[in-house]
Amino acid sequence: MTKPIRKAVLPVAGLGTRFLPATKAVPKEMLTIVDRPIVQYVVEEAKAAGIEHIVFVTGRNKQVIEDHFDRAYELEDTLQSRNKKTALDLLDKLRPVAGATSFTRQQDPLGLGHAIWCARDIIGREPFAILLPDMIMKSNPGCLSQMVDVYNQKGGNVISVEAVPEDQTHNYGIVEIDGDQNDLTFGIKGMVEKPAQGTAPSNLYINGRYILQPEIFDLLENQETGAGGEIQLTDAMLTLMGKQTFTGLRFTGQTYDCGSKAGFLSANIAYALEDPELSRELLPLLREMIGEKGLMAAAE
Template identity: 55%
Template sequence: MTTHKKIRKAVFPVAGLGTRFLPATKAIPKELLPIVDRPLIQYAVEEAREAGIEQMIFVTGRGKTAIVEHFDMAYELEATMSARGKDMSALDATRATPGDIITVRQQVPLGLGHAIWCARAIVGDEPFAILLPDEMMIGTPGCMAQMVEAYNAVGGNLISVLEVPREEVSSYGVIDPGATLENFGGALTEVRGLVEKPPVAEAPSNKIISGRYILQPEVMRTLENQEKGAGGEIQLTDAMARMIGTQPFHAVTFAGDRYDCGSKVGFVEATLALALAREDMGAEVRAMAERLLRA
């Protein structure tokens, strides 16, 4: 049985300005906006930890220091809560041990590919994960845990995909699928190509790229010489497309729910869905929603 290098590191591109959510994001990073009672970035970090990832690499920009502080110790808060006998469990998932979280700065917003490249010195010569916090993936196990399981079997590069109605494919990056690995129950598919926002009639499939990646370190060298693509930015999709055929490349069809929290409607949907699923508030939220719908 082939042993593949363990996925120990994950990159979180969090340098974006969050302009879709202004004025809320004028002083607060978009990644700290709460879904019920946890900020968006915390869901992504917890997903990575569940998958066995040990080091979180935040690619930040100006005004994003609060993201790191969220995972730091809050001595005054914790001391006050402890003295008053308050339940401290809500803070447990926000604590990081030394070395768990590292930040690098993307000084110029040149695209997702450039943000990933900014983490090259920390990633080194190891395969690594990428999680886009805007893409909220809820499942049991989580999306990254499903991908790590597949990676341990086949190695190489992997991306998460979801099937969408055919008429929606022109809004996304789409894979050109090859053979399906039957021993994975149809969830693992060979990737022969990547097409960015194809016309519906020309789309090679209805499987869209959905914000989770496991990539080999060679992608950093590809990105180093990458020319600007769509939108005048350095695109990660372009770099991945150049690696197809030189290394194994597969897509994992995520078994779970995805919420596009980069849009206001998706953000509200995620908040409502997670609130409804909570034992401590689900019934009340459902009654409230039904009441509002009757109004």
């Protein structure tokens, strides 16, 4: 019988240099998609998948993330005095229950593998999920919910993947499959971090969602540095792959890489258009801007 997935790790220690100067004082995870921080969408995905405890691996100047998931007494008192019940209900709904979050510090930027290792004592000896907070996954059910369903059937380790154009595989971690990559699920027998152009074993990239067994911590503890001089999670997973099964899940939904400006803006537009009131205001503006852009391009 497989152990349930109860805990998840969110590595939020990154500097967010691609969004400077905005991220000089505001963590990139707290940049907003419409009216919620990026990290809020990821937490909600985790909770919808049955996650009971979230471990945030933080760095310097990330205190605002912890504050976001705490009570705001002054704000709540003001809303209460003004009878803003809808706003109060929203804050109450989004706040985790007591004891459902933990925060641990990654003192040095030694890579994703090291960030995950920093959560080892809080996770303990049970399987857990990893959600990269730059990636917002839009689907129903959510990406992690789909993965948990696969895990409950197959056990082992589960990795979410998506197709990418062949000429872009060198930008991603690419998996080598054991089976038909057109299937919804398939075995994974290898993975390569940013393969040289023309050498990728497939066009399926790891899109930022993992379910891993606790033995990964034993490997990360002694993992040598890899690409970029950092401790790579991919390297540890490759070693674990020789001992445990890995299943790939082709994610059915839309992914927004909010670590890039284009992905961040695309997510804002997509979620804004889902709001009936916002879409009524936004659509005419978008049509006007696109039309003007087309006329300018034609004139050039």
